[in-house]
Amino acid sequence: PGAGASLRLCSTRVAQEGLNKPVIDRIIRVDHAGEYGANRIYAGQMAVLGRSSVGPIIQQMWNQEKDHLKKFNELMVAYRVRPTVLLPFWNVAGFVLGAGSALLGRKGAMACTVAVEESISEHYNNQIRTLIEEDPEKYKELLQVIKQFRDEEQEHHDIGLEHDAEATPAYSVLKTAIQLGCRAAIFLSERI
Amino acid sequence: QHYPPLRALQASAALRRASDEHKKEPLTSSSQQHFDSPPAGHQPEQKPQGPRPSYTGQGGQESEDYESEEQLQHRILTAALEFVPEHGWTAEAIAEGAKTLGLSVAAAGMFHSDGSELILHFVSECNSRLSELLEKEQKLVQLGEAEKKPIDEFLRDAVEARLRMLIPYIEKWPQALSVLLLPRNIPSSLNLLTSMIDDIWHYAGDQSTDFNWYTRRAVLTGIYNTTELVMMQDSSPGFEDTWRFLENRVADAMTMSNTASQVQSTGEAVVQGLMGAAVTVSN
Numbered sequence: 239p240g241a242g243a244s245l246r247l248c249s250t251r252v253a254q255e256g257l258n259k260p261v262i263d264r265i266i267r268v269d270h271a272g273e274y275g276a277n278r279i280y281a282g283q284m285a286v287l288g289r290s291s292v293g294p295i296i297q298q299m300w301n302q303e304k305d306h307l308k309k310f311n312e313l314m315v316a317y318r319v320r321p322t323v324l325l326p327f328w329n330v331a332g333f334v335l336g337a338g339s340a341l342l343g344r345k346g347a348m349a350c351t352v353a354v355e356e357s358i359s360e361h362y363n364n365q366i367r368t369l370i371e372e373d374p375e376k377y378k379e380l381l382q383v384i385k386q387f388r389d390e391e392q393e394h395h396d397i398g399l400e401h402d403a404e405a406t407p408a409y410s411v412l413k414t415a416i417q418l419g420c421r422a423a424i425f426l427s428e429r430i
Numbered sequence: 431q432h433y434p435p436l437r438a439l440q441a442s443a444a445l446r447r448a449s450d451e452h453k454k455e456p457l458t459s460s461s462q463q464h465f466d467s468p469p470a471g472h473q474p475e476q477k478p479q480g481p482r483p484s485y486t487g488q489g490g491q492e493s494e495d496y497e498s499e500e501q502l503q504h505r506i507l508t509a510a511l512e513f514v515p516e517h518g519w520t521a522e523a524i525a526e527g528a529k530t531l532g533l534s535v536a537a538a539g540m541f542h543s544d545g546s547e548l549i550l551h552f553v554s555e556c557n558s559r560l561s562e563l564l565e566k567e568q569k570l571v572q573l574g575e576a577e578k579k580p581i582d583e584f585l586r587d588a589v590e591a592r593l594r595m596l597i598p599y600i601e602k603w604p605q606a607l608s609v610l611l612l613p614r615n616i617p618s619s620l621n622l623l624t625s626m627i628d629d630i631w632h633y634a635g636d637q638s639t640d641f642n643w644y645t646r647r648a649v650l651t652g653i654y655n656t657t658e659l660v661m662m663q664d665s666s667p668g669f670e671d672t673w674r675f676l677e678n679r680v681a682d683a684m685t686m687s688n689t690a691s692q693v694q695s696t697g698e699a700v701v702q703g704l705m706g707a708a709v710t711v712s713n
Contacts, residue, residue: 321643
C-alpha cells in the first residue's frame with residue numbers, strides 16, 4: 239500500500255492519562271503480532287490446502303483472524319503503540335509454518351492450528367488476568383476485546399481437534415515444537 | 431518528562447533558606463551545617479519522606495510554599511535559559527538563573543557542570559511546545575477552521591517550527607549537541623528525539639501498523655538531524671538556505687516513497703504477467 243493509504247484526516251485516539259502505558263503497549267504489540275502471524279499461517283495453509291476438502295474450514299478461520307488483525311490495527315493507532323520490528327520476519331515465518339504443516343497433510347495443518355490456538359488462548363488468558371489485576375474498570379473495553387478473541391481462538395482449537403489433528407504422525411513432537419516457537423515469538427514481540 | 435534530581439534535597443532546602451535574607455530568620459546551627467557542606471561528588475538520591483524537617487524560627491511557612499525538588503530544578507533551569515546566549519550551556523548560566531529567582535548561586539551545584547540537565551530541559555520544553563502547537567493546529571482542522579495540509583507541507587512546517595525554537599540559542603547550540611551525544615546523556619536525548627518524531631507523525635495522521643511505522647520515523651529523523659546540522663552552518667538571512675534544504679529533503683522523501691510503491695506495484699504486475707504466461711504455456 240502506498241504512503242497515502244494509511245493517512246487519515248484526524249487520528250482516532252484514546253485518552254492516555256491514567257493508563258499503565260508500558261503494560262498496554264506490550265499487550266497490544268504482542269497481540270497485533272500474534273494476529274498478524276496467525277493470518278500468515280492460515281494464508282500458508284490455504285496456499286497448499288485451499289482446494290482440498292478442508293479448504294472452506296481453513297478459509298473461515300482465516301476470515302476471523304483477519305477481523306482480529308483489523309481490530310488490533312485500530313487499537314494500535316488508538317493507543318499509539320509501536321508495532322514489533324519483527325513483523326517482516328513473522329510474515330515469512332508464519333507463511334512457512336502454515337505451508338509446511340499443510341504439506342504434512344490435512345491432519346498436519348489441523349495439528350498446527352491446535353498447537354497455535356492453544357498457545358494463543360493461554361496467552362490471552364494471561365493478559366486478561368494481568369488487566370484484571372491492574373484495573374478491570376479502566377481497561378473494560380480492552381478486556382472485552384481480548385475475551386471475545388480468546389473465545390474465538392478456543393473455537394479454532396476445537397475445530398482443529400474435531401478434524402483429527404491428534405491423528406497426525408508425531409503429533410506431540412510437532413505440537414511441542416510449534417508451541418515452543420510460539421512462546422519465543424510472544425517473548426520477542428513483547429519487547430522488540 | 432522529568433529528569434531525576436542528582437543531589438540531596440537538603441542542598442536545595444538550605445539554598446532557599448540561605449537566600450531568604452530579607453526574612454531575617456536566624457539560621458540555626460543545623461541549617462548552618464547543611465549550607466557549609468556543599469554536595470561534592472555523587473550523593474545518593476534522597477526524596478522527602480513525609481513532612482519536611484522544620485527549623486527553629488521558620489514556623490509553619492513551609493507547608494504553603496512547599497514545592498518538590500523537581501519543580502524547583504525546573505524553575506531554575508527555565509530561568510537559566512535566558513543567560514545561555516551569553517554564558518553558554520554552563521554552570522554560570524544556571525547560577526545567573528538561580529540569582530534571578532532569588533536563590534543563591536550555589537544552586538548551580540545541584541547540576542552537572544557540563545550543562546546536561548539544562549540542555550535536556552530545554553529540549554524537553556521545546557518538544558512540549560511543539561506538541562501544543564500541533565495539537566492546536568489539529569483542533570483548528572477538526573473544527574473546520576483550517577485546511578488540512580498535505581503531508582509534505584505538514585512535515586516541513588513541523589520541523590521548521592521546532593528548529594526555529596533553536597534560533598535564540600543558535601550560537602551555543604553546537605556545544606549543546608556535543609553534550610547530548612555524551613554516552614551518559616544518550617538514552618535521554620534519544621528518548622526525547624524519538625518521542626518528538628513520533629509526535630510529528632502522529633499529528634500528521636500516520637496510521638501505519640506495519641514496518642512503514644519504522645521507515646517513516648527513520649526518514650523523518652534523518653531529515654530533522656541533517657537539517658539541524660545545516661542550520662548550524664547557515665549564515666543566510668532568516669535561515670532561508672536551511673528551509674530550502676528542508677524542503678528539498680522532504681520532497682526527496684516523498685519521491686522515494688512514491689517510487690517505492692510504484693516499484694512494488696510494477697513488481698506485482700510483472701509477477702501476475704509471468705503467472706499468466708505460465709498458465710498459458712502449460713495449456
